[in-house]
Amino acid sequence: MPVKVTTDSFKKEVLESNIPVIVDFWAQWCRPCLMVAPILEEIAEEYEGKVKVAKVNVDEEGYLANQYKVSSIPTLYLFENGKVKTQVIGLMRKEDLIKKLGI
Amino acid sequence: MYDVIVIGGGPAGASAAIYLQRSKLDVLLIMKDYGTLEKTGHIDNYWGFEDTMDGTDLVIKGLGQAKRLGVQIIEEEVLDIEKDMFGHHKFSVKTDQRSYEGKTVLLATGQSKPNLRVKGFREFTGKGISFCAICDGFIYKNKKIGVVGNKKFMSEELETLSNFTKDIKVFTDANKLTVDVDFSVVEEKITEIQGDDVIGKVITEKETHEVDALFIAMGTPSANDFALRMGAIIDKNNIVVDDKFMTNIPGLFAAGDCIGGLLQIAKAVSDGAHAALALNKYVRAL
Numbered sequence: 144m145p146v147k148v149t150t151d152s153f154k155k156e157v158l159e160s161n162i163p164v165i166v167d168f169w170a171q172w173c174r175p176c177l178m179v180a181p182i183l184e185e186i187a188e189e190y191e192g193k194v195k196v197a198k199v200n201v202d203e204e205g206y207l208a209n210q211y212k213v214s215s216i217p218t219l220y221l222f223e224n225g226k227v228k229t230q231v232i233g234l235m236r237k238e239d240l241i242k243k244l245g246i
Numbered sequence: 247m248y249d250v251i252v253i254g255g256g257p258a259g260a261s262a263a264i265y266l267q268r269s270k271l272d273v274l275l276i277m278k279d280y281g282t283l284e285k286t287g288h289i290d291n292y293w294g295f296e297d298t299m300d301g302t303d304l305v306i307k308g309l310g311q312a313k314r315l316g317v318q319i320i321e322e323e324v325l326d327i328e329k330d331m332f333g334h335h336k337f338s339v340k341t342d343q344r345s346y347e348g349k350t351v352l353l354a355t356g357q358s359k360p361n362l363r364v365k366g367f368r369e370f371t372g373k374g375i376s377f378c379a380i381c382d383g384f385i386y387k388n389k390k391i392g393v394v395g396n397k398k399f400m401s402e403e404l405e406t407l408s409n410f411t412k413d414i415k416v417f418t419d420a421n422k423l424t425v426d427v428d429f430s431v432v433e434e435k436i437t438e439i440q441g442d443d444v445i446g447k448v449i450t451e452k453e454t455h456e457v458d459a460l461f462i463a464m465g466t467p468s469a470n471d472f473a474l475r476m477g478a479i480i481d482k483n484n485i486v487v488d489d490k491f492m493t494n495i496p497g498l499f500a501a502g503d504c505i506g507g508l509l510q511i512a513k514a515v516s517d518g519a520h521a522a523l524a525l526n527k528y529v530r531a532l
Contacts, residue, residue, distance in 0.1 A: 173381040174477035178494060201385065208385065214444050214459065215372045215382050232372035234479055236486060 145180075145187050145196040150206050156197055158225040164195045165244060168211070168218045170202045175234035176217040182237045186246075194246050221246065248274045249529045251339050251348035253324050253472075256281045257511045258502025259354035260308040261518030262525070263317045269526040274346060275312065276339065278323045278466065280305040281356040282503065283511075292511045304511070325402055327351055327472045335497055335532050342398050349529055350497045352521055354514075357503040358468035358483055362394060362419065366439030374445025375460050378474050379406035386410055386459045392448050394436070395463035396421040399471075403463040404429070415455060417448065419464065469504035482506070491521035492528070499525055 148156045148166065157164045167183055169176035187196040201208040201216060211220065211227075221229045221244045231243045250266050252259045255277030266273040283289075283301030290298050313319055322341035330336040339346045367375065376382040383391075387410045393403060394417045404427060407414060416427050420435040434450035439460065441447065448455045463471075470480055478493040479486040484506030491499050501517035503509050 170384065172384070174475060175378075175381060176477075178477035178479070212373075212443055214374045214385060215376050216385070218372075234477060236479055236481060239481065 145183055145198050148197040148199050148204075148207075150204055153199075153207060156195075157222050160195055160222070162193060162195055163228070163246065164197050164222045165246070166211075166220045166222060167196065167198045168201050168208055168213045168216055168220075169198060170200060170216055172202075173216050179217045179219075179234050179240075182240060185237065186241065190246065219244065247336065248272050248346065248348040250274075250350050250352060250525050251276065251337065251346055252352045252354060253277075253327075253339070254281070254354035254356060254469075254502065254504075255309050255319065256283060256305055256354065256356060256502060257308060257514040258518040258521075259352070260305075260312045260317075261515045262352055262354060262501060262522040263312050263319075263518075264315055265519055265522030266525060267312070267315050267317045269522070271526060271529055273317060274348065275317055275319045276322055276324055276341060276346070277309075277319065278321060289511065323398065323466055324355075324472070325398055325467060327476060329476055329495060329498070337497065349532060350499065350525055352491075352525060353469045353472060353485065353498070353500040353504055354502045354518065354521075355469040355472075355504055357506075357509065358470035361464040362436065362462055364436050364438055366441070366445075370439050370441055370445040370460075373443065374441060374458065375439065375462065377462050377471065379403040379461055379463075380475060382459070382461075383407050383410045389413065389458035390456055391415075392417055392455065392457040392460040393463060394419055394460060395465070396423050396425075397465060398425055399465065399467045400463040401425045401427070403461055407461060415457070417450070417455075417460075421464070469500065473498075473500075490524035490528075491517065492524065497528070499528075 219231045249271040250273045252263045252275045263275045280302050283305050286301030288298050322343045326340040328338045335349045337348050337351045390413045392415050396418045414429040416431045418433050438449040473485050485500040501521040502514040
């Protein structure tokens with residue numbers, strides 16, 4: 144299951160994670176974000192133990208959205224060893240998302 | 247409530263409407279113009295016509311055929327499509343005149359073309375250039391926003407964005423403004439988009455305008471604009487459908503050039519027929 148991440152838990156859950164983390168910047172009013180959600184749930188299940196999926200609600204976590212220059216949602220980042228490895232913007236097919244993220 | 251609302255009156259839309267009507271479904275076809283075929287003067291590769299056909303004439307014939315068979319056709323401009331939030335089988339299709347409700351929607355509005363081809367456009371797409379006010383507007387609360395557009399589609403986006411900021415400039419990109427706006431308007435042609443990691447400036451012929459975001463709502467909305475707002479998957483400018491011509495949104499179907507593939511009348515007609523058969527099954531199972 145994807146984990147909800149806040150400004151307070153971001154360091155521990157994402158930056159200090161010992162496995163890669165997909166961070167999904169999303170919001171409730173954004174339809175494409177709502178359609179990415181089930182795809183990410185599948186990825187979280189299929190890659191369990193290998194890749195973590197974290198969700199940041201930009202509505203509640205403006206600081207993080209700002210920090211990571213989120214300018215269009217959904218924006219997904221792949222973090223590895225505390226650093227951004229790839230960025231993917233927008234809704235796409237699951238197979239394309241996996242490929243673009245490089246997981 | 248209609249069983250199916252078909253958007254687009256070209257070969258895909260009209261063919262689908264004919265099949266749907268003959269399946270005794272309650273179908274409404276909404277169209278605004280003759281699309282790509284309007285610009286096609288000579289058609290020689292479509293089956294069944296001894297003489298060269300004019301694109302516009304062919305579309306008119308197709309619509310006449312649909313009308314004769316009982317399809318209800320209205321000429322209005324669709325501005326927005328919304329699926330019911332609570333998962334009911336209901337779509338609201340808002341036009342420049344009124345709203346219509348359908349259990350399903352078939353998008354057959356032709357190929358979506360990028361409408362601002364300037365330096366920096368691709369680079370900053372998703373990095374400050376947005377195609378959806380309802381998706382991204384909130385991010386730019388009290389920031390400087392530019393909106394590119396000239397018609398009702400732009401007004402709709404403007405209305406959404408004005409909830410987030412009052413610092414808005416409208417860029418017509420040298421197109422004729424057909425609506426009233428309460429914000430400042432730049433009528434010069436856009437020549438370049440600049441920025442660092444994200445967008446920073448819109449350059450027009452004689453001026454430089456600082457922006458934090460640029461929303462594109464040029465002309466009339468395309469199939470991709472509808473798809474994006476509803477959360478339908480788009481791949482390389484084409485709407486992604488399954489083998490039943492349905493998108494990832496249950497009840498939203500697409501056919502013809504807007505799903506890509508061979509951009510030919512024969513293929514669009516085939517898509518329309520296939521989509522109609524799938525829609526018939528889908529509606530009857532609801």
